[in-house]
Amino acid sequence: MSKPSDLVQGTLDMLVLKILALEPLNGWAISQRLKQISSDVLGVSDGSLYPALHKLERRGWIHAQWKASENNRRAKFYSLTRLGRKQLEKETANWNRVSAAISGIVQLDEV
């Protein structure tokens, strides 16, 4: 397993927050959702998801709760907190600014 680079790590946090903003999910579901959305471009291994979840939980951005999953097994469900929502807004705005700037540079006409 390769450790995601810093850029991807920061992005991973944002993606997880975004996914959880839609609905509370357990770890497995989050990993499936990640694969669907990013079509494996980001190369997030399943393993690196969990430390990220625990870190986000410790920061108070997401909240964990043990509940029965759809197939009636006990699973840990994560949901976004108020703090997490604010963080997501901040990171989204940040991302938009940076990506706009970068795409501006990349699209400059070469002479």
Next chain:
Amino acid sequence: MDIEQWLYSLPLRLRGFFIPNQVDREMKEELREHLEQQINENMAKGMAPEEARRSAVLAIGGMAQIEQQCREARGRSVLHDFIQDLHYGCRQLRRSPGFSALAVLCLTLGIGANAAVFSWLEGVLFRPYPAVAHQERLFAVAGTVQGESRPDLLSWPDFVDLRSGCTLCEDAFVTSITGSTLNIGDHAEVTTGSVVSANYFDALGVHPILGRAFKPDEDVGNGSHPVVVISYQMWRDRFNGDPQIIGKTQRFNNVRHTIIGVAPEGFYGTFVGRVMQFWVPASMAEIFRGGGRKLEDRSARWIESYVRLKPGVSRAQAQQQISAMAARLQTTYPATNRGRGIAIWPLWQTPFNHARTMGPTLEVMAVVVAFVLLIACANVSNLLLVRSFVRRHEMSVRLAIGATRGRLLRQLLTEGLILSALGTAGGFFMAYGCRHLLGVLLPEGREMYLPGRIDGHVMALSAGLSLVVMLIMGLVPGLQTRHLDLAGQLKAESGGTVVVRSRGRIRSGLVIFQVCLSFILLVGAALLLESLQKIRTTSPGFSTTSVDMTGVSLVAAGYDVPRARKFQDELIDRLSALPGIQSAAFAAVTPLGYFDFSSTPIAVDGYQPSADEQPEVQYNQVSPGYLATMGIPLLSGREFTRGDDENAALVAIVNRTMMMRYWRGQDPIGRRLQVKGRWARVVGVAADSKYESMRETTKPFFYVPLRQDFVVEPDLNIRTTQPLQSTLAAVLREVHALDQDLPLYEMITLQEQVDRANSSQVVAVTLVSTLGGLALLLSAVGLYGVMSYAVAQSSRELGLRMALGAGADDLLRLVISRGLRLTAGGVLFGTVAALALTRLLGQLLYGVSPHDPLVFGSALAVMTITAISACLLPAWRASRTDPARVLRA
């Protein structure tokens, strides 16, 4: 981390701390759940179960690493680490009990000595009056006399003016120590109490648990308010805790007093060194102190007083206002107040009571114990250094498997914390055990009450100290980990050819530091000892052997002046007629006692004082034959006779210093001297002697006949060849022959009187020598440790030297000379420091220069002998080195 975030994560942290296992279990369960799902999915894709599992594990990538990463992501609590360190540290210390015991013992001695001295400072100087609130705003008030360094007491009228004029003071009150015979049933004994102003209890904020305090008008009118507040102790012990005590009467000094109140438990009055048993209002001063017109007489200075400043008022502001008032008193009452001021002191500088005698000693002690603590710390650091060498392999392994240096440092600091916590606990026990030591060390110990006080301040200060100690002790070996060479250490296994060079330097430095500090203490102790020796061998100027002193309680028995005169003459006649008694005489004050001599402005025919000089000299009222009884030589002229009475012309005897100063060495006999505004003729010159302290320098002094300046209850001095007990019996017999009811005060020899005057010196010498000895012992242990270690480390070198022909003697000399080199370094620094520091002993020194070469020499000798003894055992071991064995090894 902002507050909201902290609040969100708090439950997680608490869970992580209190139920770490469950948290871990849940984390594993979550990962397992993921794995199961993946396996299910893989099997749904058509994989065989075995392959489905393998592929799922690969996808998640190393279960153990993920678990570890999750744990790190959750963060480990610092507290959790700390508890782990604590466990580990305790285990480590248990594994080497010898080291631990020695280290804790050193720290207990160091911290205990400090805590004890802090508790004395607190209990005697800073907060001496338990049960009294806001002691930091209490200030002692005393009079000052121009040209004299020693403060005087105040008169009642001056105090009344001060109280009404001081707007910056919340309150001002008077207290004056007194004694009384107390008869309850057939049991009589002397108790100590205070004559106080009526506002005393209110000003202190102390409220009687039974009855009431004094009313405002109860300190007005001579003898008109025979009321008393008794102490809790007296109420409980003498009156069996009688709940109906209020309103009952009790005779104090033969005057029936109504008991109006019982003071609360734990209130001992306001006199450092004594426990007060009763309080009477100032209107009763005459009954307890005698001397006449105490409340109206502005020249009768008998009160000790205190002010409580209003909150926020500084000492300087209050002093300014009080000085202005004193200046007004000078112009309004020039006859009594010329050249006199009024000053206030913080409690710890109180110029009267035992704060005055113990203050300088305790100040020196505070410095001395700080030294002892530093020496103890150096010792423990040394021990830790040795141990850190022993543990270097353990440290290397821990570094190798991923501990950070910060984590190692934290572990070492925790071990230091355990040691210093144990030392502090031991120290508190030691301080608690020593809390009454000061009183015990004083010769008159039984009566003294000088308790240490272990309160929040003392605890906080000691805890702060131990924290510093912990840092020092943990950091020294901690810094050593910087020098750990990982690869080298692990390769070398525990065989130990890798010697970290700087370690030796640090240890030698610590020993030099210890020797330096103990040398300073040695010099200090030697100087104090030398001073005490000088004081003991200096003659006070009067005989100390073969003179006894006592007093007859005439004031309490209600004697007036004519009756007292008659009684005194008859008693002297009777005593002089006894075979064993050579002579007997009265004196208002006996030298070197607690009571000060009166002083008076004087004028001398032919002596022109300079513009701002107001000559004022102390004097004593004595009966005929006083100089002969005391053994003070009469240089010229005559002693007083029975003829020098109240009807005869006024006469005086001056001492030699007074003759030299005011008559410029010419014979003053027949010349005139003005005392209290009246002219007296000088009839004799007495030799100089000590008057108030053995450490005082010669000063002018004169005597007047007791009959011409009468005191009802003077001291009685008796010159005799008989032992004290038979003299006491004889005097009692003669006194009772004159008046059956008269009690006698304690009888002591003048030697005892002198010993009591020197008591603070004795305390200082005892404490400083004890601690100096302790410091010496600790340093010797330190030196021994360093030398033993050096010998053990260099056994190869020693063996080589032997193999090349060095004898056992050479090796012995080699080791001892190395030890002496370290000692010499310490002594060198110590000498420089001691030369600068011994001046601080200041007024505790007598007849010896703070730079006395003999003292420094003997301290050096003691230090050298100690150093050689400390090196002997290691040196002997070195000389027994077996070259064949160590070289083969």
